[in-house]
Every structure is written in C-alpha cells, then in structure tokens.
Amino acid sequence: MGKKTRMTGARALIECLYAEKVEVMFGYPGGVLLPIYDELYDADIDHILVRHEQAAAHAADGYARATGKVGVCLATSGPGATNLVTGIANAYMDSVPMVAITGQVPRPLIGNDAFQEANITGITLPITKHNYLVTDVNDLPWIIKEAFHIAFTGRQGPVLVDIPKDVTTDEFDFEYPDKVDLRGYKPVKTGHKMQIKRGAEAIIKARRPVIYIGGGIISSNASKELLELAEIINAPVTTTLMAKGAFPDSHPLCVGMPGMHGTKYANFAIQESDLLIAIGVRFDDRVTGKVDSFAPNARIIHIDIDPAEISKNVRVDIPIVGNARSILKMLVEFISELKKSKSTTTQWIKKVEKWKQQYPLKYLMGDTLKPQYIVEQIHELYPDSIIVTEVGQNQMWAAQYFKYSQPRTFISSGGLGTMGFGFPAAMGAKKGCPDKVVFDIAGDGSFQMNSQELATVVKNDIPVIVAILNNGFLGMVRQWQDLFFDKRYSFTSIDDSVDFVKLAEAYGALGLRVTKPDEVAPALKEAVDSGRPTVIDFVVEREENVSPMVPAGAAINEILDLEA
Amino acid sequence: MKHTLAILVENRSGVLTRVAGLFSRRGFNIESLAVGITDNPDISRMTIVVSGDDHVLEQVIKQLNKLIDVIRVSDLEPGETIERELALFKVKVDKGNRSEVMQIVDVFRAQIVDVGVKSLIVGVTGTNDKIDAIEKLLRGFGIVEVVRTGTVAMNRGAKTVKPGK
Structure with a gap:
C-alpha cells in the first residue's frame, strides 16, 4: 500500500500514466480535456500534437508495434473521440496493445445530446477489447491500471477509457493499485x-x-x-x-x-x-x-x-x-x-x-519506373529500416520485395486494411525507435488520407520518409477492375496532378520527385542524409499489377501470374 | 439445436449491451434472454437460449468468455436442468366460453390473475414447451396480448454455476 495524496482526477491521470511508464502519447485537445491538458503542459510525457485524431490512434498503434509497448492516444469528446474510431478498429483487428483515452461531457450532461457529446463507449464496444466510462474519480486509478493490463496481456488489443470533464476536476485521495483482480479475465499463459x-x-x-x-x-x-x-x-x-x-x-x-x-x-x-x-x-x-x-x-x-x-x-x-x-x-x-x-x-x-x-517472385523491368524496383532499392540501401505501409498495391509490394530480417520492422494494417494508416503509424514508429530509418511505403491514394500529418512530423522533427509509389490510381481497386470488371476504371483514377513535392515543401518538409530508375538510389540517399521529414514522389508505371494473385473465392494453388 | 446457457456477469451498467451486441455482431441467434441479480449483489445471472450447431455454440461460448465482464459461462445439459418460463396471456372471453378457458387453465395448472368483463389474464409458469402448448389452446379464443419472460434455468441436484476462483 502506497501513500495517499489528495489531487484532482486530471492530475491523477498523469500519475497513472507515470506509473504505467508512458513516455510518449499522441493527442489533440478539446473543451472537456482542458483540465487534463493543463496537467500535460508540464508533465514529463512526450505529448505529440497531431493534426487529426485518427492519426493519433494510428501513431499510437505504430509506436506500439515498433516498440512492443502499449501505445497511448488522447482525444476530446464527440468528434475527437469518433475520429479515433478507425484507428481503434485497426488496432483491434491486428491485436495491437493500445490505450485510448477520451474526454467526455460532464456527468450531469451525459445522455442529453450535449455539445460535443458522443457515446464513445457504445460506439467502440465491438472494436475494443474492453472499455470504460469513469463515473467516479475514485475509480480512475484502478480503471487505468486495468486498461493497461487488459491491453497488454493475453491477446493484445485496444482499451478505451472515457473520462467526463467533471471527473477530471473532482478531488480525491489518489493511490495507484499495485495489482489487478479481474475474475472475468484470466488469460491462459502456458500451453497444456x-x-x-x-x-x-x-x-x-x-x-x-x-x-x-x-x-x-x-x-x-x-x-x-x-x-x-x-x-x-x-x-x-x-x-x-x-x-x-x-x-x-x-x-x-x-x-x-x-x-x-x-x-x-x-x-x-x-x-x-x-x-x-x-x-x-x-x-x-x-x-x-x-x-x-x-x-x-x-x-x-x-x-x-x-x-x-x-x-x-x-x-x-x-x-x-x-x-x-x-x-x-x-x-x-x-x-x-x-x-x-x-x-x-x-x-x-x-x-x-x-x-x-x-516460380520466383518476378516483375519485368523496362524503361519506366517499376514500384517493385523502388522497394528493392530501399532494401538494398537501408536493409535495417522499419518499413511501414499504407494499404493496397504499395502494401503488397512492400511485403513481397523487401527482405525482412527482424521482428517489428514491418508495420502494416493487416486485418482492417486501413488506407491512411501508414504515414501516422510511421510517425509513431519513429518516435519509438528514433535511431531507425523509417519509411512509409505509400500509394498516392492512401497518403492523401492523412497527409496533414506532415505538419506534425515537421513541427516535432520526426524525420520519416514517405515513398509514394505514385501511379495516379487507387491501384488495387483498379487491378480488380482490370481483371474482373472489363477494365472499366470506375472512379479509381486519381490522376489529379497533386504536386507532392510542393505539398511537402508547403509543410516545410523535403520534397523530391523521381521518374527514372537511376534516380531512385540518389533520392533515397538524399532523403535519409537530410535527416528531415521527406516525401519522395516516385512516378511509377501506372497499370502495374500485384502478382501473383489468387482470385477471390479460389483455392490458393489456383494462383495466377499477372506480371505485364 | 437449442442450448441453454447460464452466464454469470459483473453487475455493471453496459454488460447486457456487451453480451447482446456480441450475439448480433457475430450473427448468433438468441431465442430468449433473461437476466437478474444473484445472491451476490455484484453478480448478475443471464440465461440465454441460443440455437445453432455445435460449431456455433462453441464460438458463442468462447466469444462470451472473451468479454471481460463475463465471469462464467455454462452450457446446461438438457436432461440435468430445470427450466422455467413465466408468461401472461390476455385472452378475449365472453359469457359462453369463459368456463372453457378456465378448464384449460386448470389442466395446465396455470392461474387466472385478472378478470375483466371481456378478457382474462392467464398466468402460467413452466417449460418453454408447456407455454407453447397452452398458447396454442388459448389462441382459439383470441389472444389480445402476450408477454413471456424467457427461460431461466438451473442444474438439477447439487451441481451449481458459481464464479469459481
């Protein structure tokens, strides 16, 4: 039994996070979080302010996968909390240990459709391992203790803790429990x-x-x-x-x-x-x-x-x-x-x-820039990198053509298949492993789903390298349209001339463009040597397919070669 | 195939939603659900009758066990279990058939719990089958309203469903 100290709920939350050895968290403030953010102002926790809450969840996810620790994210009530939902679902599908903390409207307003109120425990019921609404400040310590315990043990997964604003201002005698006792949760450890x-x-x-x-x-x-x-x-x-x-x-x-x-x-x-x-x-x-x-x-x-x-x-x-x-x-x-x-x-x-x-994995090298070649070059030059991916063709090429040798060096949205995951997750991985070179192997579609985080990586000096395999298509969907829908490319062309170099520069990041095979290696070196957050726009062959492929519903030995 | 599950859960808000949500999300069919407090005020007991083959049942039990607030799940064996359900039937009656209804009530050892000019309320407890049987007979007179509690169930003999250590 430790010593009891009188403090507010907000202060107690910080003490709980210290007790759980949380060093880094990703978050975004809001009205009901003011007391917590006031405590974070001089807390000994590296809080990274993202530009969209979804990125906070993905960053916590990437951090967790790269380090093996629990990732922590924080968002305000209502839209802040609902913006976390995709990131929580993603962590749930891939069994990633995460604690998501959300602010909630004060207890007397809950259920009244108050400003920025959302029933986030209800919403996240099927996508969390467990979740809590803290209704009494005295419950906060054991709930946080349980949340970390549940997230990290057994089959790992995300746990959400929803804290009403007035709970964070209530005072109580704080004491952090040293063990949990959950009669309904006893994960098996050793096998029979x-x-x-x-x-x-x-x-x-x-x-x-x-x-x-x-x-x-x-x-x-x-x-x-x-x-x-x-x-x-x-x-x-x-x-x-x-x-x-x-x-x-x-x-x-x-x-x-x-x-x-x-x-x-x-x-x-x-x-x-x-x-x-x-x-x-x-x-x-x-x-x-x-x-x-x-x-x-x-x-x-x-x-x-x-x-x-x-x-x-x-x-x-x-x-x-x-x-x-x-x-x-x-x-x-x-x-x-x-x-x-x-x-x-x-x-x-x-x-x-x-x-x-x-039957080796293969692709045809021509005059144009092939996405597989870029992945191979990244491996050739930086084999010890952490590779984070977006979702779609870029993800498959990153899985096929980089030769991985260490666990926790390939980070990808497997179960949920979340476009927009890679860049913020890469940011989280880099925060967790600052000595590693971290690439986000991206598509031009996926990257645009969370490109606002360029502001975050520049401001916080998190030098990740986004390698966009830019084919001007939502490539994997286009591939299916190519194969199964008679090449009717319905709403998959995104050849809308976004200048990714200028976009990077607008945020203060380094932007590079590569159009020829012999420019690949120099650009990669320039990006890594710069030590700056970098976006490399690799303008690749537009209609390259991921090969081989088992059509949906076929047996896995009915596998087709698709290389052009 | 129907199975009767006895589920001990933490007596907290939201637990029913977690359990019910799990059934709908995983596509399991609930035939009936009854819930109430136990001798330990921290623990509630649910009785859920679920239909499905052995594979479905195995998944239901495993998924329920994954819920943190679920303390114990027990698949009650049909022959070794007492099952009871309570139902109330509001039946249309007139001078001519009132006594006929009362005879049926007697045969089923049910009770008339309310008498009105044009209607009766019949209260009956028993197994699901028994209630179905009396419902079938009462339907002939015109059932105006039905309410059933869903099955509650308990092991026969000394065997119990307890939280354990």
Whole structure:
C-alpha cells in the first residue's frame, strides 16, 4: 500500500500514466480535456500534437508495434473521440496493445445530446477489447491500471477509457493499485502439456510439414524459439503479412507469404503439406482462399493465445492454447527428446526448393519506373529500416520485395486494411525507435488520407520518409477492375496532378520527385542524409499489377501470374 | 439445436449491451434472454437460449468468455436442468366460453390473475414447451396480448454455476 495524496482526477491521470511508464502519447485537445491538458503542459510525457485524431490512434498503434509497448492516444469528446474510431478498429483487428483515452461531457450532461457529446463507449464496444466510462474519480486509478493490463496481456488489443470533464476536476485521495483482480479475465499463459506433447508427436511423424506463422510470433517475441523449431524439424516457414520479420526472409527455410498475393511456392507447400503447424494466426480469408480447399491433405496444429480462434475458420486437429513463445520452448524440448533419426523432411525440402527456383517472385523491368524496383532499392540501401505501409498495391509490394530480417520492422494494417494508416503509424514508429530509418511505403491514394500529418512530423522533427509509389490510381481497386470488371476504371483514377513535392515543401518538409530508375538510389540517399521529414514522389508505371494473385473465392494453388 | 446457457456477469451498467451486441455482431441467434441479480449483489445471472450447431455454440461460448465482464459461462445439459418460463396471456372471453378457458387453465395448472368483463389474464409458469402448448389452446379464443419472460434455468441436484476462483 502506497501513500495517499489528495489531487484532482486530471492530475491523477498523469500519475497513472507515470506509473504505467508512458513516455510518449499522441493527442489533440478539446473543451472537456482542458483540465487534463493543463496537467500535460508540464508533465514529463512526450505529448505529440497531431493534426487529426485518427492519426493519433494510428501513431499510437505504430509506436506500439515498433516498440512492443502499449501505445497511448488522447482525444476530446464527440468528434475527437469518433475520429479515433478507425484507428481503434485497426488496432483491434491486428491485436495491437493500445490505450485510448477520451474526454467526455460532464456527468450531469451525459445522455442529453450535449455539445460535443458522443457515446464513445457504445460506439467502440465491438472494436475494443474492453472499455470504460469513469463515473467516479475514485475509480480512475484502478480503471487505468486495468486498461493497461487488459491491453497488454493475453491477446493484445485496444482499451478505451472515457473520462467526463467533471471527473477530471473532482478531488480525491489518489493511490495507484499495485495489482489487478479481474475474475472475468484470466488469460491462459502456458500451453497444456499433453497437447504440446501430442503436437510434438505429430510433428515427428510428419513428412511434409509447413510452419504457418502470424502476428502472434511478434507479439509474444517468439522469433528465436520459432527459428529453433524450424531448424530442428527442418520445415518450410510461411510468414503471413502480420508475421513479416518474425522469421528472416533470407533463411533457406523461408517460403514467404501465403495466400492471395503470396508466393506460389508457399501456397503449393501448404496445399501439399501433411501437417500444418499454425502459430499465432487466425486463418484469415486472404490466407486460406476457398476455405474448403485449404491444406486438404494436412492435419492442423493450431497454437494461439485466443481460444476463440481455435476452429473458428478451419477445423483443427491439435489445438494448443497459450503464449506462443512458452509453447514453442516446450515443443522444441519434447521434439528433441523424442526425435531419434535425423531429418525426415529432406525430400520435402527438395521439392519446395524446386518450386522456389521454378516460380520466383518476378516483375519485368523496362524503361519506366517499376514500384517493385523502388522497394528493392530501399532494401538494398537501408536493409535495417522499419518499413511501414499504407494499404493496397504499395502494401503488397512492400511485403513481397523487401527482405525482412527482424521482428517489428514491418508495420502494416493487416486485418482492417486501413488506407491512411501508414504515414501516422510511421510517425509513431519513429518516435519509438528514433535511431531507425523509417519509411512509409505509400500509394498516392492512401497518403492523401492523412497527409496533414506532415505538419506534425515537421513541427516535432520526426524525420520519416514517405515513398509514394505514385501511379495516379487507387491501384488495387483498379487491378480488380482490370481483371474482373472489363477494365472499366470506375472512379479509381486519381490522376489529379497533386504536386507532392510542393505539398511537402508547403509543410516545410523535403520534397523530391523521381521518374527514372537511376534516380531512385540518389533520392533515397538524399532523403535519409537530410535527416528531415521527406516525401519522395516516385512516378511509377501506372497499370502495374500485384502478382501473383489468387482470385477471390479460389483455392490458393489456383494462383495466377499477372506480371505485364 | 437449442442450448441453454447460464452466464454469470459483473453487475455493471453496459454488460447486457456487451453480451447482446456480441450475439448480433457475430450473427448468433438468441431465442430468449433473461437476466437478474444473484445472491451476490455484484453478480448478475443471464440465461440465454441460443440455437445453432455445435460449431456455433462453441464460438458463442468462447466469444462470451472473451468479454471481460463475463465471469462464467455454462452450457446446461438438457436432461440435468430445470427450466422455467413465466408468461401472461390476455385472452378475449365472453359469457359462453369463459368456463372453457378456465378448464384449460386448470389442466395446465396455470392461474387466472385478472378478470375483466371481456378478457382474462392467464398466468402460467413452466417449460418453454408447456407455454407453447397452452398458447396454442388459448389462441382459439383470441389472444389480445402476450408477454413471456424467457427461460431461466438451473442444474438439477447439487451441481451449481458459481464464479469459481
């Protein structure tokens, strides 16, 4: 039991954030937040003032993914809170630990349709792991404690805390609790020993195993354990979009991404495998394609922290619920004990290797600037960067052509597919990892959804580099129109001559334009060397398609080559 | 296939919305829902009758367990469970058929809880099936209004649904 000190709710909130070791937060003030912002004025927290609340949520998200800590954002009542909604939904879909704090109108006005009132706890009910409306200042400390605990443990996710203005001005005797006691929330940590043993036995018997990994490897920091498993059983590893970086792309066992825009060899391997070892994944439709035809010959081991993911989309033979890292440790131990002979998968690996040689990711290089080439150049010059992406073609090329080697270096909106995510998330990642070079690989469509944050990065000296793969199209939708709608490009051309160089300059950022392949490397170097927030407008081939591609509803081995 | 779930939840505002919202969002069908306080004033108990196959039921239970305010979910076994529902039926009557209605009420061990000149209110408790049966018979006389509580249920014998540690 600590010492009780008398203070206001607003002051107590700052004390709570100190107790949770919050160093950085992203926010935007407003009427009901005045008492909190007055406390923030000289608080020892690096508060970044964004230009739109949506960006605060995405920045907190990017910060969380890059650092592994809880991201924190703050917005005022009504429109401030509703502007956070997309960012919260995004964090929910990708299981990102975040605490979103919103101001609320004073308690006597709640329910009266007061000025700037919105029922944000109601609105965010289906997109938060949990949320709270603080109705008594005495509840504030335990609510904040619980919020951080819930956001960070189990399957991570966003938690929203809505604080009425008069709660922030009420005085009380503050004391921060040192533990939480939630009888309805007891996340499983270690896996069931017998199930892990069953998994180990199945793995030893398998002749054509494939390890299929997702974001759970990154959130449980299990990359090392995964590497051990892959090498000890000598099995190919396919890394979903959410798992990019969790297993090195350069590793001989890595077969890249599965699914819609995955590699042919990853998809073929899954379809022929006799045992799928799925870890921290949720069998998303973009991965499985036609679900009835997914991995038809495989038994499935599913390791996940969330019991509700087991057998949600596909039937699972051996479920193991718990933290991926601790389960992988035990799994490797069991396998080492049981395994007598050397590798039994040599033939299988040879086969997968042959597919790899036969069907590499490829694009045609011509006179025009190809987006894939730009991504390759970024990797060539700055392989240790953090790559954040927008959504659409840019995202797929960033996933396909940059070779990731470390977890938390690829940050992308996977589940929700939020255009406009990348730039503010890159800002958050750079705040969390100031020593890293941070790129936002963007499309001209996505970037325009949050380009106002140029003001934020310039003002706060957050030197991220936005690499716009500018094709003057909402490229992924155009690609579908190209393939499935007879090239009727209905409202996808955005060739509206926005001068991104001037836009950058207007905000005080560095703006560069690149139109030829040989200008790519010098521009990247100039951007990084400048140490300034930079926008590079790469004017690329307009109708380049992301290839290969599994059409929606097809089995994942029905994968088409689309390179022009 | 119908299942009866006993759900212990924190007795806080918004809990019902969380549970009901989960059912609609995930596309689960609620047949009936009843909620009330328990012997512990911090805990409410919901009885939800849900229809769906085993896969749906498994998802319902898992998703409910993910709600922070849900303390315990128990799928009550049909043969081992007492289920009761209360219903009130306002039935049109006249001199000619009033006694006939009262006979039906007797057979079902229901009660006449209000008598008017042109109508009666029949109160009945029992299983869902029993209430359906009496409703079917009363419909012949003309039912003006119906209200049903939804099923509440409890394990037979010593078995209980308790929060646990």
